[in-house]
């Protein structure tokens with residue numbers, strides 16, 4: 001009979017006690033594993049949140065967002081100033097304009113109205129023309145905004161207004177990122193690669209391309225220049241797809257806004273420095289001249305509340321592990337006391353201290369392995385609700401919208417889109433509740449267990465159990481073989 | 489050959505000092521079957537524990553086949569108990585959840601014998617002490633007293649020891665079974681040329697031994713063996 005078989009046999013010797021110990025161990029180990037799963041799930045979530053939002057700041061002229069508002073435009077000089085701020089790794093500028101359909105604009109002019117163009121708020125105003133037809137119909141919202149715009153213009157009461165079209169958003173960029181610092185999702189064709197002011201390349205949104213029957217290689221006009229479709233992109237929403245991207249220099253030339261920039265995207269070296277850099281950039285450019293926003297505002301609160309969850313779950317994991325270790329320690333001390341005489345017998349017939357110690361550690365391991373198997377089942381059942389409870393209990397900071405959890409895996413990206421809406425070209429605040437809150441950003445945390453997590457958990461448990469079993473095993477060395485003659 | 493020279497064991501309990509073994513010397517030839525008699529508390533078990541290296545003598549030497557075990561370090565004492573000594577106890581002291589055969593295999597496992605060797609030798613020994621095959625796999629705690637003591641004798645023989653120390657091996661057995669056990673020990677000592685020291689209260693059993701010692705007030709005296717067993 002081998003040492004292992006003997007240890008298994010010894011572990012099962014007192015079946016009632018063994019069952020009780022296994023149940024207690026299973027609870028502690030199950031809790032430890034759940035905490036570990038929660039910790040890993042939250043850590044993974046934090047990483048993906050950070051990666052998805054990035055370390056970007058968006059700089060707009062004070063009082064302006066995309067096509068609405070007022071103030072003075074940013075310039076190339078501002079780009080240089082922002083670049084000089086510490087922790088800034090890169091600065092890209094973009095210029096957004098609203099292009100109205102050339103034919104419709106002519107009609108409106110012919111009808112003798114100024115339309116919406118050039119209204120004081122510039123609300124539905126267009127700063128250029130294109131041959132493209134907008135992919136978005138005015139609908140109720142468009143007509144209402146157009147008419148209210150007209151009213152504030154000191155308009156003409158109930159007079160019927162001429163039909164109009166929603167402008168197409170055009171953004172001049174100098175790289176492959178949007179004004180919000182996100183990669184443009186080009187679905188066919190290729191990214192822009194000619195960023196000169198004579199460039200005729202353009203990226204067209206899917207719905208806009210469809211509406212105007214454009215394909216890669218097709219042409220259309222912006223102002224007086226004939227542009228060629230280099231690629232078609234999908235930004236995911238009907239609003240964002242009613243847009244085109246051209247080179248920044250070309251946009252500045254075509255729109256006669258030389259050197260002007262409507263939005264700057266500042267990339268910060270790390271998420272930790274975003275806050276400080278935000279203040280520094282605003283100071284460098286003049287706080288009254290620019291508005292600096294970070295898409296990471298919600299992210300920060302999301303990350304910090306998730307950080308709390310991460311800490312709690314880590315402490316929980318360690319505490320549950322220590323508890324498991326203590327249970328093993330106490331049980332094995334009890335077992336050693338109970339079997340003093342037997343230990344004496346083993347020594348009398350020639351067992352070394354090491355042999356006996358190993359046997360007791362193995363016996364403890366048998367208990368722990370049984371506890372782990374049952375505990376893993378406990379963890380599998382309970383970890384999801386533990387994560388939910390932990391996250392729900394620690395993220396009650398900013399709720400602006402209803403559901404705490406979206407219940408779908410796409411919750412986070414959607415929320416990020418909204419949170420970053422301030423910087424989406426021409427997006428203004430049309431995007432709805434712009435800051436949807438940290439909770440939505442957190443979205444759903446999935447608790448699928450990776451094998452690394454399991455291995456880590458099991459190794460942790462075995463190490464703690466071994467430590468717990470070591471003390472009683474060492475106690476066996478103190479049992480003297482003479483014990484065997486006691487009480488005879 | 490077992491040689492004991494002026495062995496003393498002192499116990500200190502509080503301000504009391506007891507000397508159950510106080511300057512004992514004797515020599516027994518290899519293969520001798522000897523009895524140690526004495527009243528309860530006279531120090532018989534204490535003397536046995538010193539001979540079997542279960543405890544250390546306060547002073548004096550125990551020499552087994554020329555090796556002075558009083559001078560051995562602890563690690564060597566483990567090996568000494570394993571290879572040179574066999575113990576038989578009044579309460580058998582088998583590992584209760586192991587089978588008869590597994591109990592006998594245990595000292596051989598500690599000695600590093602292969603599984604096959606252990607198994608065949610254990611079976612052989614069990615048959616020698618009078619345990620039929622069908623009893624070999626029975627759990628130790630399911631054996632009768634006589635059977636358990638036979639198994640413990642087989643276990644004591646496992647590593648071919650030079651010396652077997654038996655502390656009241658018949659104490660828990662009825663007279664008839666006790667007699668069978670004593671007969672078994674006696675024949676084994678002669679067959680295997682193993683020195684066997686038996687502590688006993690039973691004069692009738694002591695009469696079957698080759699030599700007889702009496703322990704009283706810490707001293708050991710040899711008594712003449714009556715000619716009874718010669719006929």
Ligand SMILES: Nc1ncnc2c1ncn2[C@@H]1O[C@H](COP(=O)(O)OP(=O)(O)OP(=O)(O)O)[C@@H](O)[C@H]1O
Pocket residue numbers: 488499500501506508526527528529530531532533534535
């Ligand atoms: N560890 C110890 N500490 C103190 N005193 C002890 C210890 N072990 C034994 N003694 C004492 O030594 C004396 C001899 O004990 P021992 O067990 O050797 O007697 P014994 O002859 O075997 O008796 P019994 O026939 O009852 O088994 C007793 O008085 C006992 O109380």
Ligand SMILES: [Mg+2]
Pocket residue numbers: 488532533534655
């Ligand atoms: Mg005794």
